[in-house]
Amino acid sequence: MADKNDIPVVINGRIYNLSGYENTDYLQEVANYMNSKIAECKASDGFRRLNAEYQNILLPINIPDALPAYKVLTAENIFVMNQTRATTQRIRPLKILIVNIMPLKITTETQLLRLLSNTPLQLEVELIHMSTHDSKNVPKEHLLTFYKTFKDIKENSYDGMIITGAPVEQMPFEEVDYWNELSEIFEWAKTHVFSSFFICWASQAALHYYYDIDKYLLKHKLTGVYRHHTNQRKMRRKILRGFDYQFYAPHSRYTTVLKEDISSNPNLDILAESDDAGVYLVASKDGSQFFVTGHPEYDPDTLDKEYKRDKEKPDVIAELPKNYYLDDDPSQEIQVKWRSHAYLLFSNWLNYYVYQETPYDLNDLHDRKK
Numbered sequence: 494m495a496d497k498n499d500i501p502v503v504i505n506g507r508i509y510n511l512s513g514y515e516n517t518d519y520l521q522e523v524a525n526y527m528n529s530k531i532a533e534c535k536a537s538d539g540f541r542r543l544n545a546e547y548q549n550i551l552l553p554i555n556i557p558d559a560l561p562a563y564k565v566l567t568a569e570n571i572f573v574m575n576q577t578r579a580t581t582q583r584i585r586p587l588k589i590l591i592v593n594i595m596p597l598k599i600t601t602e603t604q605l606l607r608l609l610s611n612t613p614l615q616l617e618v619e620l621i622h623m624s625t626h627d628s629k630n631v632p633k634e635h636l637l638t639f640y641k642t643f644k645d646i647k648e649n650s651y652d653g654m655i656i657t658g659a660p661v662e663q664m665p666f667e668e669v670d671y672w673n674e675l676s677e678i679f680e681w682a683k684t685h686v687f688s689s690f691f692i693c694w695a696s697q698a699a700l701h702y703y704y705d706i707d708k709y710l711l712k713h714k715l716t717g718v719y720r721h722h723t724n725q726r727k728m729r730r731k732i733l734r735g736f737d738y739q740f741y742a743p744h745s746r747y748t749t750v751l752k753e754d755i756s757s758n759p760n761l762d763i764l765a766e767s768d769d770a771g772v773y774l775v776a777s778k779d780g781s782q783f784f785v786t787g788h789p790e791y792d793p794d795t796l797d798k799e800y801k802r803d804k805e806k807p808d809v810i811a812e813l814p815k816n817y818y819l820d821d822d823p824s825q826e827i828q829v830k831w832r833s834h835a836y837l838l839f840s841n842w843l844n845y846y847v848y849q850e851t852p853y854d855l856n857d858l859h860d861r862k863k
Contacts, residue, residue, distance in 0.1 A: 505531050586615040587652045587847055588855070590686070592678060593620055593640075594659040594671070594695070596630040601657055602639075604790040608839040614848055621646060623671035643678055647685075650855035653847040654686040658693030658788065662748040663710065666701055676702060684859050687851040689782050690842055696784035697750055700775070703782065704758050708748040716745045716796060717815030718830055719770040719787075727764050731845035732776060732783065735837050736765075741816075741830035743796060744770045744787040769815075774838075780846045789835035793827050 502511045502524035511520050589609065595601040602620060609616060622628055624642040656678075661669050669675070679702045682689055691699040700706040722739050749771050755761050765774040775784040788795070796814040800823070803811035819825035852858055 504528060585853065586617045587843070587851070588650070589616050589618045589847075590646065590649075590651045590654040591618060591620050592654065592656040592675075592695075593622055594626075594675075595657045596628070596660065598622065598628065598631040598640075599635060600792075600795075601790070604792060604795075605655060605657070608790055608835055609843065611836045612840050612843055614843060616843075619646060619649075619651075623674055625674045626671040643674060643681075647681060650685045650858050652687050652851040652855070653843065654682055654689045656689070656691050656695035656699070658695055658746075660694075662694045662697065662708065662746055666698055679703065686781075687855075687858055688780060688842070688846045690839075691782070691784050692790065693744075693746055693786060693788055694748075696775070696786050697748060699782065700750060700755070700784055704761065706750055706754045706758070708750055710748055711746075713810070714745070714747050714812040715749070715770060716799070716812050718743050718796070718817050718828070719767045719815070721765050721767040721770070721773050723765045724763055727762055730762065730764055730776060731780075732774070732838070732841050733764060734841055734845070736834075740765075740834040742767075742770075742773060742787040742789050742834060743791045743817075743831055745791075745796060745799060745814075746786070750786065780850070783842060783846075785838070789831060789838055791831075793829045793832075797823075797827060 497512055498515070498517050498520060499510055499512045500517050500520050501508055502521060503509075504524055504527050509524075511524060591602065591605060593601055606618065609618070620640045621642055622636055622640045624644065628636060656675075659669075666672055675698065679699060689699070697708045701708065718741050720739055720741055723733055723736050725738065727733065728736075752763065752766065752772050755763055755772060755775055760778050762776050762778060763772055763774075764776055766772045770787065773786055775786075776782065796817055800811055800814055803809045813821065813823065815821070816830075817827060819828055
């Protein structure tokens with residue numbers, strides 16, 4: 494084997510040590526080629542319009558179309574932005590709508606915003622609550638200051654929408670006091686939202702509304718942190734990029750959906766499930782809808798608080814969260830196993846199904862969805 498060569502080179506105004514088994518002339522040509530491509534980026538009007546943060550993000554991940562690594566990485570389902578796209582794409586803040594139907598709205602909005610903030614993307618987030626439901630666990634001043642209603646925003650369009658869970662899963666859908674309003678949002682989203690993300694009960698409600706899939710009452714509350722496995726036949730779905738074949742996620746619910754009901758629908762893919770908790774991640778074929786039956790957004794102590802709350806209710810059987818406390822002992826420390834998965838799940842959705850695909854002009858969304 495030939496000896497490895499090391500030479501100092503200047504790339505983008507900085508000195509680097511470039512190593513390789515090729516001769517030094519070739520290594521210098523590589524550096525020259527990189528400098529020429531960086532110069533092309535900097536000469537582009539589209540690139541110059543970006544702020545420094547976005548320029549620094551795009552330069553490392555923008556590789557020449559002709560580079561062999563581009564084809565290799567693309568074949569491995571790794572996202573690579575080629576130079577042509579990087580220098581011509583238009584960028585604006587993403588508009589994200591959060592429909593918060595959880596009782597503890599401040600806690601839930603904090604959990605979701607924490608996950609959404611783990612990205613260099615600039616987001617404009619709006620919060621709405623159900624006008625047909627009296628929210629008793631949040632100060633009225635908070636709702637008036639930070640929340641709108643569907644009536645306030647129904648003329649707008651959004652790149653992404655998240656609908657949270659709600660502790661109403663033991664009721665028939667049609668008996669939930671805000672079901673009609675939520676159904677109106679589901680219908681509106683078809684033409685006003687590019688990609689939607691439904692959590693826990695909202696995933697069951699959306700599957701019922703869009704695909705007529707029923708939910709079923711469990712014998713006991715499903716609560717805890719469960720091991721899941723990805724559907725390896727669907728690993729090319731971009732939402733699964735970077736996923737391990739096995740990962741953990743929290744659940745807290747009294748109902749479930751059946752795998753066979755989802756599998757029989759040709760418009761849906763089951764992307765991850767658990768032997769103990771059932772179906773976890775479902776996606777529409779076109780990437781416009783994602784259904785997550787668990788609670789990846791939960792804080793480390795959320796299940797602990799729910800368990801202690803249930804213990805204080807005489808009419809509720811408090812189920813010990815499984816695989817959550819060390820040795821399943823509530824006096825021991827909480828085992829946090831799901832945070833990296835949660836960040837990756839939301840990051841993949843935002844990047845691959847919202848940012849990379851949404852139209853620059855959201856007015857185009859109406860025509861695309863018709």
